Amino acid sequence: MSRSRRAFVRNLSLAGAGAAIGAAAAATVEQTVLADDGGQPRHGPATHADRHTPPRHGHVDVYWNVDTEKKLIALTFDDGPMPDWTPMVLDTLGKADVPATFFMVGERVRDNARILQGRTGRHEFANHTWAHENMARMDRAEAHDAIAKAHDAIEQVTGREPRHLRPPYGHLGGTTLLAAADLGYDVTLWSLQMVESEYVANPAGLVTYIVDSALPGTILLAHDTGARDRLVALRGLPEMISGLRAKGYEFTTVSELVAEAARSNTAPPPA
Structure with missing residues (x-):
């Protein structure tokens, strides 16, 4: 079993374990992997309807976090780029010299490409579909188009091919996995989330929660547009970054986090 597959199984087993990240990952399993009508994807299985055609790529890895002993964390931002907060996030990350992964909505990339001009830096740009619609309700053709259209827009604007997909709301169906396999994507969810609505009156509490909850290999979900309560997290980013660095996190x-885990998995044991 591959490292990422072991991580997938491990996360499924964490429900009720009490660890903050384990609980967050386990709590999302049912809603992220399956649509909610009897535990079956709404629009068919993760196989082609003709029963003869295999996916173009033989596997899709699904990441909530990665297994690593190194204190590494990946910041991720969903739903942009938008003119309200994306520039502020890029400014904050630039001042702190922190790379991040932006899961971008294709039509927003098309409409707001100027926001990214000259600001791509060390950041990674990933796929959050074309129009941020629920993929668990899509058939295979719809899922394929939602990913492919966003892929083309992101590559055109950034000059880089995205290879990680985050389905909106974390909702997956079999047709989404099939489309991801056909298009050569892995699926990235998250193991720790900015729960801004719980800390609107206590911004410092959110900083403490994030810094104390992080574990090696964490994938942290934030948003660079949306409801105004999300500003609690974005305004607290400098303190979160400094707090995590004080605890030894990089x-x-x-993609770099996944690659590091893969290197750790293949490295020979110490003599």
């Missing part, structure tokens, strides 16, 4: 992109 910041990386999702």
Whole structure:
């Protein structure tokens, strides 16, 4: 079993374990992997309807976090780019010299490409579909188009091919996995989330929660647009970054985090 597959199984087993990240990952399993009508995807299985055609790529890895002993964390931001907060996030990350992974909505990339001009830096740009619609309700063709259209827009604007997909709301169906396999994507969810609505009146409490809850290999979910309560997290980013660094954490992109875990998995044991 591969390292990422072991991580997948491990996360499924964490429900009720009490660890903050384990609980967050386990709590999302049912809602993220399956649509909610009897535990079955709404629009068919993760196989082609003709029963003869295999996916173009033989596997899709699903990440909530990665297994590593190194104090690495990947910051991720969903739903942009938008003119309200994306520039502020880029400014904060630039001042702190922190890379992040932006899961971007394709039509927003098309409409707001100027926001990213000259500001791509060390950041990674990933796929959050074309129009941020629930993929658990899509058939295979719809899922394929939602990913492919966003892929083309992101590559055109950033000059980089995205290879990680985050389905909106974390909702997955079999057709989404099939489309991801056909298009050569892995799926990235999250193991720790900015729960801004719980800390609107206590911004410092959110900083403490994030810094104390992080574990090696964490993938942290934030948003660079949306409801105004999300500003609690974005305004607290400098303190979160400094707090995590004080605990020895280094910041990386999702792809770099996955690659580091893979290197750790293949390294020979110490003599």
